[in-house]
Amino acid sequence: MFKLPDLPSSQAEVHELADFVELLCWVRGSTSKREVVAYLGRVDDNDNNIGCDDNEDGNSDFLDEVMNEIERRVFACGVGYPFQLDLEGTVLRYNMNDDGERSIIYLYLLLSTRLNMTKNRVHERIDGTSLFEEVCAHVLKNYLGKTRAKALVFGTAVTESFQDKIKALCEQLCEGSGYKNPDVMPSVDRDGKLDVVAWVPFTDRRAGQLIVFSQCKTGTNWKDHVAQLNPGAFVQKWIDGTIAVTPVRSFCVTEACDQSRWNSACIDAGILLDRCRLVDFCDNIDPTLLSNVNRWTTAAKSHVVSKMAW
Structure with missing residues (x-):
């Protein structure tokens, strides 16, 4: 490459x-x-x-x-x-x-x-990979409908434990009751391969809503990672209680993907947002985030x- x-x-x-x-x-x-x-x-x-x-x-x-x-x-x-x-x-x-x-x-x-x-990845003391997750969260929110949709970065919050991040996610989704570990041994997982979550809540705040789980990759070596995130398995493995509707899988990449292999990439990755699709839905980005992107x-x-x- x-x-x-x-x-x-x-x-x-x-x-x-x-x-x-x-x-x-x-x-x-x-x-x-x-x-x-x-x-x-x-x-x-x-x-x-x-x-x-x-x-x-x-x-x-x-x-x-x-x-x-x-x-x-x-x-x-x-x-x-x-x-x-x-x-x-x-x-x-x-x-x-x-x-x-x-x-x-x-x-x-x-x-x-x-x-x-x-x-x-670090320039001007800014981590370019972390920036990408923030950009993807913004884009996914726009894609689902910026006036009602919500999004958060799940994977880079190093100050929080995996358990705390799961608990916070359940509270924001108004689904699930918190973290669970399916094993006897404590988990060493930090994010379960989940980078960004976006969803469209209803006013009634009840379960049963469109939720998107996304993985985000800079660079060109993303093709071997497209199947790592399985939303259904993630929910079953790590979330106590019920997520009524299995989240949709998405994959965001900085590359402008090879068009001759586009269909197979989508089959493997779910909703694939490559460089041009990300640009297509990046409008009205937070000024601070845009400034950091520009500086980097x-x-x-x-x-x-x-x-x-x-």
Whole structure:
């Protein structure tokens, strides 16, 4: 997988190269298909092909797929996509004057996909992975209907025990009566793989409501984790009393997912919110959260640029 500050490999997939084009455009202000080919070493200065089909049409067709993916992102994000593709689909330009919340969130998600978020998640003393859970909570609330829906971050409250977090969750949901441990030995679990909970309560506060349990992953190594959270098993295992309707499973990722594998990813993950879907529902984000996202992104970008050899 393509990780900054390195270049993508010659085996990079379309969605990876689309990220590279966006990053190159963000740093340089604009980029073209020809410049991308040169950077990746797919053709040399004399148009001799390297590591690709032995004809110019093969190179052009492949970069067309990448530009088509960028065009798809323009559509999927709605307004606020931070780049502009020209009418010919060959040149991408960075909208540097767009400081709207959608643009800020997109660039944060782009960087937190391509950085190594195990080693480089903290910038400006802000943890980028924790930010992502907060962003996902906001997005899920918007998705369920911001005027009535509620959401909370479950997984990062390190000051609370797992038992306390379960108890607080039951109180807010008005369902379940608290924590239970199915085993004789004390549990060492911290979050049960649950990161964010969103729900739509009724005024009567009775059981039987739409609840969403979501797991959130930055980076690109999320595919092996999509089946870790099982809402029904979570409720049965950790919650005393009754949750009348089994929560719906969701999975949030910073990556703009590979469209050729989208359907199978949704089957495995539940309601899948990738980068473009998150941007599509990020409106009216808390100003403090947005400020922290912007600070993290600015510092992370500076870190990447200082390490780049391209």
